[in-house]
Amino acid sequence: MTLIDSWYKQARADPKRIVLADAGDDRAREAAERLNADGLAEAIVIEHAPDHVDATIRDAAAPLGEKVDLTDPLHVAALMVKTGKVDGCVAGASRPTVDVVRAGLRILGVARGAGTVSSSFFFVLPDGTPLVYGDCGVIADPDAQQLAWIAISSARTFAQLAGIDPAVAMLSFSTKGSAEHPRINKIRTATELARQLAPDLSIDGELQFDAAWIPTIAASKAPDSLVAGHANTFIFPDLDAGNIAYKITERLGGAQAFGPLLQGLDGVLHDLSRGCSVDDIVNVAVISSLQA
Known part of the structure; x- marks a missing residue:
């Protein structure tokens, strides 16, 4: 089934x-x-x-x-x-x-304990693998606190629909200090806020997509990460990145896409x-x- x-x-x-x-x-x-x-x-x-x-x-x-x-x-x-x-x-x-x-x-x-309203897309890849991307449709340029809530809400969506534990990757153009920029600082701050708000959530950042997705690259770029290499919930730094990525995943990757699912x-x-x-x-x- x-x-x-x-x-x-x-x-x-x-x-x-x-x-x-x-x-x-x-x-x-x-x-x-x-x-x-x-x-x-x-x-x-x-x-x-x-x-x-x-x-x-x-x-x-x-x-x-x-x-x-x-x-x-x-x-x-x-x-x-x-x-x-x-x-x-x-x-x-x-x-x-x-x-x-x-x-x-x-x-x-806004629901109690949700922080902000956002959206995610749920995907089923051609091999049956489930994924979630957030935010792909609501908050254009989230600040660190909004990004933290997007991560928490997207993880909840993944757990509800996939029936397995979420592993959340906070995506960036840097992996664990490989670059420095104010935009990367936002990802780091958001990751720490999400950990404080949801201590049981498996989350890490900042991670590039390849480090979040491919185990061999994760072993090289983020060897101490508990998320890198097996993430299933991907949080994008802004709406440009999230919206573009979801359309590429659906149209070029052949994934079934469900959403935008509103959260919060x-x-x-x-x-x-x-x-x-x-x-x-x-x-x-x-x-x-x-x-x-």
Whole structure:
């Protein structure tokens, strides 16, 4: 059984209520039909937002004032998550990431113990190896504290979906002092902060990708590292690096990519690429079910 097969098996064993917030998008409709027919979730698509607005939704929206638009399917879907009417939301097939993140922040807010909202991509390589990259879609130029929280959240995402312990590499153009630069200092500081915030987390940095991934290079460049050579969760110094790397991994490396998966919200709300397929929506909905 592949990892994705195991996700589907878990989802069928305990179908969750998932709302797809891309009103009027044929891909969302088809994904909902497949999720329901295959027993993967109890899926609904918001076609007309006011149809889903009842007293509970209005009461939840009231303290948020002008920040919430009850005619916007995305806002209504996020309120459905907040009030427990659904277990998770998937959106973004017809909306930019910034819309999805803003709705999440305005309505769900940051979860306790999360520090910041970020994103990651979960990959399954052609040989079945699971990986996570963070952040690939939200924080353009994270400071050291944000980077530490990205590492912790991405590690949690990996553990949830891969079912194995994360080994986190804080990536840089330097490995263990091979270069000096203020940008490298940020990685070192972030690594230490992450260790303080999550003492049980297996994390190391700064590491170049080859030292983080290839055991023989790790033995040469970072012989004392407990992460180098077998990392599975990779944290990039900024959004340029993360976004470029995920697209290369997917398009040239042939990996299956799932995301961007939002992290740190007080509720399950995930984004989609506007170029997503029906399969992409189904898979992210299944991931939402597992995390709910």
